[in-house]
Amino acid sequence: MAQSHSVKVIDRVQVSPPPGSVPTTYLPLTFFDFPWLLCPPMEQFPYPTLYLTNNILPILKNSLSLTLQHFFPLASNLMCPPSPQKPYILYKDGDSIPFTVVESMLDFDQLIGDHAGVDLRELQCFVPKWPPTRVTSDDTRVVPLLALQVAVFPNSGICIGAKFCHVVADGMAFSHFMKSWASIFRSREDIACLEKSMLPSHDRSGIKDPLGLESIFTKDWWNWASSWDYDLGSTYDDQLRDKVGVTFTIGQTHMERLKDLVSIKCMENYPGQVHVSTFVVACAFTWVNMIKSQEKDASDLLDNDKVYYFVFPADCRHRPEVKLPATYFGNCLAVCYVPAKKSELLGENGIIMAAREIGKKVKELESGVFVGAEKWISKWKEVSEQGRLVTVAGSPKLRAYDTDFGWGRPKKTEVPHIYASGSFHLCECRDGGGGVEIGLALPQDQMDVFSGIFEQGKQNLI
Numbered sequence: 051m052a053q054s055h056s057v058k059v060i061d062r063v064q065v066s067p068p069p070g071s072v073p074t075t076y077l078p079l080t081f082f083d084f085p086w087l088l089c090p091p092m093e094q095f096p097y098p099t100l101y102l103t104n105n106i107l108p109i110l111k112n113s114l115s116l117t118l119q120h121f122f123p124l125a126s127n128l129m130c131p132p133s134p135q136k137p138y139i140l141y142k143d144g145d146s147i148p149f150t151v152v153e154s155m156l157d158f159d160q161l162i163g164d165h166a167g168v169d170l171r172e173l174q175c176f177v178p179k180w181p182p183t184r185v186t187s188d189d190t191r192v193v194p195l196l197a198l199q200v201a202v203f204p205n206s207g208i209c210i211g212a213k214f215c216h217v218v219a220d221g222m223a224f225s226h227f228m229k230s231w232a233s234i235f236r237s238r239e240d241i242a243c244l245e246k247s248m249l250p251s252h253d254r255s256g257i258k259d260p261l262g263l264e265s266i267f268t269k270d271w272w273n274w275a276s277s278w279d280y281d282l283g284s285t286y287d288d289q290l291r292d293k294v295g296v297t298f299t300i301g302q303t304h305m306e307r308l309k310d311l312v313s314i315k316c317m318e319n320y321p322g323q324v325h326v327s328t329f330v331v332a333c334a335f336t337w338v339n340m341i342k343s344q345e346k347d348a349s350d351l352l353d354n355d356k357v358y359y360f361v362f363p364a365d366c367r368h369r370p371e372v373k374l375p376a377t378y379f380g381n382c383l384a385v386c387y388v389p390a391k392k393s394e395l396l397g398e399n400g401i402i403m404a405a406r407e408i409g410k411k412v413k414e415l416e417s418g419v420f421v422g423a424e425k426w427i428s429k430w431k432e433v434s435e436q437g438r439l440v441t442v443a444g445s446p447k448l449r450a451y452d453t454d455f456g457w458g459r460p461k462k463t464e465v466p467h468i469y470a471s472g473s474f475h476l477c478e479c480r481d482g483g484g485g486v487e488i489g490l491a492l493p494q495d496q497m498d499v500f501s502g503i504f505e506q507g508k509q510n511l512i
C-alpha cells in the first residue's frame with residue numbers, strides 16, 4: 051500500500067464502459083472545444099455523508115462503468131498529432147479511467163467547513179493523480195480525459211474527487227455525468243433509470259461554423275501550444291504555498307437587497323433596462339471586492355487608468371444560432387469579456403457599474419453569441435499575460451448540491467483548480483435557498499482584507 055501525504059491508497063483500478071458496449075468512436079473537436087484545449091484539468095469534489103460499508107465501493111465502480119457506456123468520451127483519449135493537424139477525441143473498446151480509493155485520517159468536519167483553515171496543498175490529496183501523457187510512434191500525444199478518486203474518512207464520510215480535461219466537457223456536461231452516475235448508483239445499477247430523453251447527445255453535426263472559427267482557433271492553438279508545456283499532472287504546489295481558501299456566502303436576504311440596490315442605482319444613473327440577476331450581482335460584488343483587496347499602497351494608484359477584465363463563460367446550448375439539446379455532451383460556451391477601468395471599479399459605485407457592465411454582456415448574447423468570437427483565444431492570451439483579469443468557474447445553474455448518490459445532498463463542493471488561478475467559484479447555496487456560495491483562495495493578508503470588505507459590504511445592505 052502506497053502512502054501519499056495524508057491519505058493511504060487502498061485500491062487502484064481502471065474502469066471502462068462494459069466490454070463491447072461502445073464501438074470505436076472518433077469525435078472531432080468543434081470550435082467550441084478549442085478554447086478549452088489550453089485549460090488545465092478541472093477538479094471537483096462533493097462530500098456526501100455516509101458510513102462507508104464494504105459493498106458501496108463495488109456498486110460505485112459498477113455504476114460508474116454503466117454510466118461511462120453513455121458518457122464514453124470521458125473514458126476516451128485526446129489525440130494530439132503534430133502540427134498542423136487537429137487534435138481529436140478517440141474512444142476504443144477497453145479504454146478506461148483510473149479509479150483510486152484512498153483512506154484519509156484528516157478531520158472530515160473541519161474539511162467541510164467554510165473557513166476551514168486547511169492547508170490548500172493538503173486538499174490536493176483529494177484530487178486524483180493525473181495519468182501521464184503517452185506519445186505514440188507517430189509522435190501523437192495521447193492525453194487521458196478523466197481521473198476519479200474516492201477518499202474514505204472512517205466513520206465520517208466520503209469525498210469523490212474528479213479531475214477532467216475541459217476540452218471533453220463543460221460544466222453543464224460534467225454535471226450531467228455526475229448526476230447520471232449518482233442516479234445509476236442510487237437505483238442499484240438499474241441503467242434504465244436514465245430516461246431516454248436525458249441521455250447525453252454526442253451528435254456534433256449540428257454545430258455550424260459560418261465564421262470559420264475552427265480554422266482561427268486551430269492556428270491560435272498551435273501558436274500557443276508550441277511554447278506550452280502540456281503538464282496536466284501539475285499540483286500547483288508553488289502557487290498554493292501562501293494561499294488560504296475560504297467559502298463565502300451571500301444568502302437569499304442579502305442577495306435580494308443587493309439586486310434591489312443595483313436595480314435602483316442603475317435606474318437613477320443609466321438609461322435603459324439592466325439585466326440584474328443573481329449571477330450578475332454576485333460576480334460584480336466579488337470582482338470589485340477582489341480588486342479592492344489588492345490595493346496595498348499609493349503605488350497601486352498608478353494602475354488606475356489600466357483596464358481590468360472580468361471573464362465569464364456563457365452556456366449557448368439554447369441560443370437560436372446554436373440550438374443544441376440541453377443534453378449535448380462537450381463544450382458549448384461563449385467566452386465573455388467585460389472590461390472596466392480600475393478607477394471605475396474602485397469608485398463609490400464600483401459594484402453598480404460592474405453589475406451593469408456584466409449584465410450588459412449577458413444581454414448582448416441575445417443579439418448574437420458569436421460577436422467578437424474570433425478573439426476568444428487570442429484575447430485570453432493577451433489579458434491573462436497582463437494578469438489583470440478575474441474569471442468565474444461554475445454557476446448556480448449547474449446545481450452542484452443536487453448531486454445525490456442516495457445519501458442526501460453533498461455537505462460541501464469545492465473546485466480546487468481555481469485556487470491556483472486567482473479566479474473564483476460560484477454555486478448555489480447548499481441550504482437550497484436563493485443565495486450563492488463563492489469559493490476563492492488568496493494570500494492570507496489579502497484574504498483578511500477581502501473578507502473584511504466582503505462582510506462589511508453585506509452589512510451595509512441591511
Ligand SMILES: CC(C)(COP(=O)(O)OP(=O)(O)OC[C@H]1O[C@@H](n2cnc3c(N)ncnc32)[C@H](O)[C@@H]1OP(=O)(O)O)[C@@H](O)C(=O)NCCC(=O)NCCSC(=O)CC(=O)O
Pocket residue numbers: 092093220221222326327328329330362363364365366383412442443444445447465
Ligand atoms: C450567461 C449566464 C452566466 C448569465 O446568467 P444569468 O443568470 O444572469 O442569466 P439568465 O439569462 O439565465 O437569466 C436568469 C436571471 O434573469 C432573470 N430574468 C430573466 N428574464 C427576465 C425578465 N424578462 N425580467 C426579469 N428578470 C428576468 C431571472 O429571474 C434570473 O434571475 P435570478 O438569477 O436572480 O433568479 C448564464 O445564462 C449561463 O450561461 N450560465 C451557465 C454558465 C456555465 O455553464 N458555467 C460553467 C462553465 S464550465 C466551468 O465552470 C468548469 C470549471 O471551470 O470548473
